[in-house]
Amino acid sequence: xxxxxxxxxxxxxxxxxxxxxxxxxxxxxxxxxxxxxxxxxxxxxxxxxxxxxxxxxxxxxxxxxxxxxxxxxxxxxxxxxxxxxxxxxxxxxxxxxxxxxxxxxxxxxxxxxxxxxxxxxxxxxxxxxxxxxxxxxxxxxxxxxxxxxxxxxxxxxxxxxxxxxxxxxxxxxxxxxxxxxxxxxxxxxxxxxxxxxxxxxxxxxxxxxxxxxxxxxxxxxxxxxxxxxxxxxxxxxxxxxxxxxxxxxxxxxxxxxxxxxxxxxxxxxxxxxxxxxxxxxxxxxxxxxxxxxxxxxxxxxxxxxxxxxxxxxxxxxxxxxxxxxxxxxxxxxxxxxxxxxxxxxxxxxxxxxxxxxxxxxxxxxxxxxxxxxxxxxxxxxxxxxxxxxxxxxxxxxxxxxxxxxxxxxxxxxxxxxxxxxxxxxxxxxxxxxxxxxxxxxxxxxxxx
Numbered sequence: 260x261x262x263x264x265x266x267x268x269x270x271x272x273x274x275x276x277x278x279x280x281x282x283x284x285x286x287x288x289x290x291x292x293x294x295x296x297x298x299x300x301x302x303x304x305x306x307x308x309x310x311x312x313x314x315x316x317x318x319x320x321x322x323x324x325x326x327x328x329x330x331x332x333x334x335x336x337x338x339x340x341x342x343x344x345x346x347x348x349x350x351x352x353x354x355x356x357x358x359x360x361x362x363x364x365x366x367x368x369x370x371x372x373x374x375x376x377x378x379x380x381x382x383x384x385x386x387x388x389x390x391x392x393x394x395x396x397x398x399x400x401x402x403x404x405x406x407x408x409x410x411x412x413x414x415x416x417x418x419x420x421x422x423x424x425x426x427x428x429x430x431x432x433x434x435x436x437x438x439x440x441x442x443x444x445x446x447x448x449x450x451x452x453x454x455x456x457x458x459x460x461x462x463x464x465x466x467x468x469x470x471x472x473x474x475x476x477x478x479x480x481x482x483x484x485x486x487x488x489x490x491x492x493x494x495x496x497x498x499x500x501x502x503x504x505x506x507x508x509x510x511x512x513x514x515x516x517x518x519x520x521x522x523x524x525x526x527x528x529x530x531x532x533x534x535x536x537x538x539x540x541x542x543x544x545x546x547x548x549x550x551x552x553x554x555x556x557x558x559x560x561x562x563x564x565x566x567x568x569x570x571x572x573x574x575x576x577x578x579x580x581x582x583x584x585x586x587x588x589x590x591x592x593x594x595x596x597x598x599x600x601x602x603x604x605x606x607x608x609x610x611x612x613x614x615x616x617x618x619x620x621x622x623x624x625x626x627x628x629x630x631x632x633x634x635x636x637x638x639x640x641x642x643x644x645x646x647x648x649x650x651x652x653x654x655x656x657x658x659x660x661x662x663x664x665x666x667x668x669x670x671x672x673x674x675x676x677x678x679x680x681x682x683x684x685x686x687x688x689x690x691x692x693x694x695x696x697x698x699x700x701x702x703x704x705x706x707x
Contacts, residue, residue, distance in 0.1 A: 283422055283702075284621060290415055291694055295687065298411050298694070302686045303381040305403035309370030309396045311387060312437040313340075318368050318406070319348035322431040325410050326352035329417040331429060334453075338433065338443035349444045350431030351453055354417060359425025360457040362704050363649075364697065365639060366402070366409035367435035373397040376680040399678050400436065401464035401658060404686065408462065408656065408693035415698040423705035426454050438484075438599050441638040445645050456649040458610055458704055459642045462693060464684060465630070466676050468657030469664040471688040473622065473696045474630025475615040475654045481604035482531070482559035483566055484636035486597040489514070489554040489577055492590045498546035508541045510584045511552035514577055515539065518556070521572045532569060533559040533634050559634045561603050570596060604640040607650030614652055614700040621699035622692060630655050635677070654700075656693045658684035 310318050323335040331352035338347025348368070374395025375383045385396040398404075413429050430449075434440030450456065468474050491514070493507035515536050526532040534556060541552035556573065560566040577592045586592075619627045643651040659667075659674055666672045675681035 283419075286419070287415060287621065287695060287698060290418060291411070291691055294411065294414065295691065298407055298690050299686060301410060302403055302407040302690060305406055306379075306398055307381050307383055309383050309385055309398045309403070310368075311372060311396055312369040312434040313345060313348075313439070315348040315368045315433045319350050319431055319433065322366075322368065322406060322410065323350045323352070326350070326413055326429055329413055330354065331413065331417070337447055337449075338440065339447040340439060340443045347440070347443050347447070348433045349440065349447075350429075351444075351449070352413065352429040352431075353453060354413075354427045354429075356420045356426065357424040359423070359705050361426045361428060361454040362701050363428045363430055363456040363459040363642070364409065364412060364701060365430040365432055365459065365461045365642065366405045367432050367440070368402055368406060369434055369436050369440070370396050370402060371399045371436055371678060373399040373678065373680050375399075377683040379683055397680065399680065399682050401677065401682070401684055402435070404464050404656070404658065404684050404689055404693070405462065406431070407686075407690055408697060411690065411694035412697040412701065415694060416701060419698075419702065422707070423702045424707050425705040427701060427705070428453055428456065435638055438601050438638050441641040445641060450645060450647065455647050456642075459649050459651040460614065460697065460700060461639050461651075461653040462656045462697060463637065463653055464658040464677075464689065465655040466658060466674055466682060468628070468630065468655055469659050469661040470657050470685040471661065471692050472626050472628055472657035473618055473654050473692055474628045474657070475606075475611055475618070476630050476632055477606055477608050477611045478632075479561040479603050479605050480632045480653060481637045481640070482533070482561055482632075482634045483563075483601055483603040483640070485558040485566065485570065485600045487556040487558060487570070487573060488595040488597075489556065490593040491552045491554070491577075491581060492592060493548075493550060493552070493586060494590075495548045495550040498548055501548060504548045505584060505586055505590075506548050507550065507552035508548070510581055510586070511539065511541065511554055514554070514580050517576050517580060518573060521569060521576070525572055526565065526569065530561055530565055531559075531632070531634060532561075532565055533557070534569065534573070559636065561632070563602070601636045601638050602640045602644065604637050604651070604653060605643070606652045607643075610650040611652040613703065614654065617699045617703035618654070618696040621695045626692065627696075654696065656689060656696075658689050660685045661688075
């Protein structure tokens, strides 16, 4: 009898604890429902009015204006590019709410030079001049979705100050697609002019997860990226007399094939590595062997050690193949590794596990998935590398119509990827999940 009574009391205690914990979540759910119509309009405006990297003037003004309305202390035009004539449209919004940790939440704002082909009623028709012609502009990477979730999270945090204590710093970052915006904001003193972060969070939409779902990954989540320009310098001449030349096209072609063996024969097969020759330019006419051939190579790695090994192998192979072809030392290849490399995005283990647990409470465990890393890259990684070197974590935000995602899983139908002219997120469930997940993650880190 006493055992049953004690057990019953324990069950009642558990139920009471659950009831006491539920109002905050219920309040968040209700607030999200109440704001969804307005957020969808915000999303559609961003989608219809994209701006290219380093041109985010109107976009950043909207972000700054909305943060000001919510009571954030806002600094706009924050950032410093290497060229002092370039204007940064970075936005920083600070909301202080008593003692406690400092949490940064970052969104990117720029769009891509892609002509939209989605057929959406709010599709972008924006075009900008590029060279002698025009190019379409589109949020083909979903930064419109990121910004909408960002502003929704900012609103939820501003309206829920009784539930948390600390400081929130909202970061609207420009120029992610050209790998310049994060560095520009850090170069301008982001961590010294504003409260130093204890944690930095971000999200990125994902074209391989259904809308309504978020995904997390511990450790390396996005690859580091290097751009390598290679010039093979031969001796040109008449196409009918190749024996009088050192043909750079043949040498460069051999190099293209040999570079694939760096991945297949030199790198650890359990550590993903990608080396892709994306551009090969040489020659002007059928019967002329040119002096030079030019290759543009992208290198994707997950760790600093991988990066060093891959770049060293590319350098060794390039010089070795040229020497084997008889190219003299004074005509050795020119190998240029861009200084604007992006390190891998490595999610902090403890922070990621903690935020994943908070997101499970907000969305339900069935909507929070462990997700694999990808070989894309992001300059979000730079936020972890400058003192005080805070832990960072980025999570995936599902963006695909669940019905289309199911067809892709069961029938192999194609899903347009990020950067595709056909990429079209399903906004309502994605925004709903994103705002809930990010708000819950921040409030857990700042809970009283």
